[in-house]
Amino acid sequence: MNTPPITVSVATIEGMHLARLVDDFMDLLRDSEGGDPGVARLTPNAYPDDDEASAAFASATRADLLDRRLHDARVMRTALQVFDPDAEVTDEGARVPRDVVVRREDVDAWLRTLTAIRLVIATRLGITDDEPDVGGDGQAVYDWLGYRLELLIEAVDESDADALR
Amino acid sequence: MSTALPEIDEATDLSAAPLEPWEVVVWNDPVNLMSYVVRVFRTYFGYTREHATRLMLAVHHDGHAIVATGPRETMEVHAQAMHDYGLWATVRKAA
Numbered sequence: 001m002n003t004p005p006i007t008v009s010v011a012t013i014e015g016m017h018l019a020r021l022v023d024d025f026m027d028l029l030r031d032s033e034g035g036d037p038g039v040a041r042l043t044p045n046a047y048p049d050d051d052e053a054s055a056a057f058a059s060a061t062r063a064d065l066l067d068r069r070l071h072d073a074r075v076m077r078t079a080l081q082v083f084d085p086d087a088e089v090t091d092e093g094a095r096v097p098r099d100v101v102v103r104r105e106d107v108d109a110w111l112r113t114l115t116a117i118r119l120v121i122a123t124r125l126g127i128t129d130d131e132p133d134v135g136g137d138g139q140a141v142y143d144w145l146g147y148r149l150e151l152l153i154e155a156v157d158e159s160d161a162d163a164l165r
Numbered sequence: 166m167s168t169a170l171p172e173i174d175e176a177t178d179l180s181a182a183p184l185e186p187w188e189v190v191v192w193n194d195p196v197n198l199m200s201y202v203v204r205v206f207r208t209y210f211g212y213t214r215e216h217a218t219r220l221m222l223a224v225h226h227d228g229h230a231i232v233a234t235g236p237r238e239t240m241e242v243h244a245q246a247m248h249d250y251g252l253w254a255t256v257r258k259a260a
Contacts, residue, residue, distance in 0.1 A: 046244050046255050047256060111204070111250075115251040122196045132195070150198055153198070
């Protein structure tokens with residue numbers, strides 16, 4: 001069975017922001033020695049009541065888990081390669097919509113990466129509520145990523161349902 | 166008198182072998198979207214949309230839900246997968 005890819009339309013400026021966020025996320029993963037609380041959130045404690053089991057689980061899984069985050073991020077960044085985060089754009093150019101093609105086999109990588117970036121941002125902003133009100137650019141980015149993620153999930157769920165018909 | 170053949174211990178009951186079940190618990194967090202959590206439960210565990218939605222709502226309202234039960238090694242694999250998806254999962258011995 002061959003399910004068609006998902007096409008997402010984003011404004012040029014959005015695509016540039018997404019590309020920048022993914023780049024920053026990959027830098028964070030590469031540089032992290034485990035001290036970053038955002039990265040720590042991506043590798044949760046599987047045994048909060050058992051220090052020994054917790055340490056064993058972490059040493060067996062942590063590095064692989066972060067490697068897979070990096071791999072997912074690369075997959076997403078590749079699909080965004082038409083966007084140069086450092087390019088100069090006019091206001092008009094920023095609004096030009098572009099189609100981004102998400103291949104079916106890449107959908108999970110996209111969903112996991114968008115989620116992981118939101119988790120890192122939420123950790124930094126100290127978001128502890130379903131309806132956060134911390135304000136500022138940080139929350140604007142967080143909310144926008146949530147909106148983008150929600151749209152992608154809707155599109156994928158719909159396409160899954162179509163495939164079953 | 167001794168015998169080289171092992172005696173069958175009548176008390177041995179294989180059905181009572183210690184198959185201690187373990188479980189994966191997913192905890193509520195303020196970040197993950199409801200639609201996302203449903204999708205993860207549905208696509209990873211193969212649960213129906215209804216079951217996945219019930220589990221997601223349990224996580225949301227009760228703060229946590231048991232999403233899988235079975236041998237410890239398998240539960241650790243599931244917990245790792247949940248971590249891959251950014252969900253906050255822990256492993257514990259079933260009560």
